[in-house]
Amino acid sequence: MAINYKNSLSRYRRYLAVSRQQPWMRASLYVVLSLLLVIVLLVTALRPTLITIAGLLGQIEQNRKIEKTLDEKIAVVRLAEEELQRVEPRLGVLDEAVPSEAMWGKFVGAVNQMATDSGIILGSMAINPAVAGESGGGLARWGFTISGKGGYANAKNFISQLERMRRIVVVKTIDIVGATDNVVTVNMAGDLGFLPEEI
DSSP states (O other): OOOOHHHHHHHHHHHHHHHHHOHHHHHHHHHHHHHHHHHHHHHHHHHHHHHHHHHHHHHHHHHHHHHHHHHHHHHHHHHHHHHHHHHGGGHHHHHHHSOSSOOHHHHHHHHHHHHHHHTOEEEEEEEEEEEEEEOGGGOEEEEEEEEEEEOHHHHHHHHHHHHTOSSOEEEEEEEEEEEETTEEEEEEEEEEEEOOOOO
């Protein structure tokens, strides 16, 4: 069905002609058209501003959430710092117990000193890096063997001192062999642990 635009146009012209003859209608029409024009102009002019304001309000809310999260993290870091300051005097003991390298020379010196203090005569001591390997948690270890002679009480004292050593030492085997003239032979084997620093 075709639209007859000529008839519609002629009806519109008649309407405008009648409107011109009636001043109150013409004034109403101008007021309505002016209001429509003002509304269209306001919407066109304010739309970018309203979009910008909405975006800024969203950013402000997001920044508040980020600030809250950062405040929580700062509080956690402060607690960790306080805890570190509280235990810092004891960190040296931890470094001594689990050093960052094998430090087998220091271990040998300490064992010699313990043997002298307890009255054990060391026959042999060997550190075996061939069994160096990773155990759980990244802890590396070197094997060691110690052999010495002395009285039973001296051997007991030597073993006790080795177990109380600040350095973490895992004693795997202890053999106390025959008493000749109240002298026993002590054979020990174990691991010397250390925590290598990551490169």
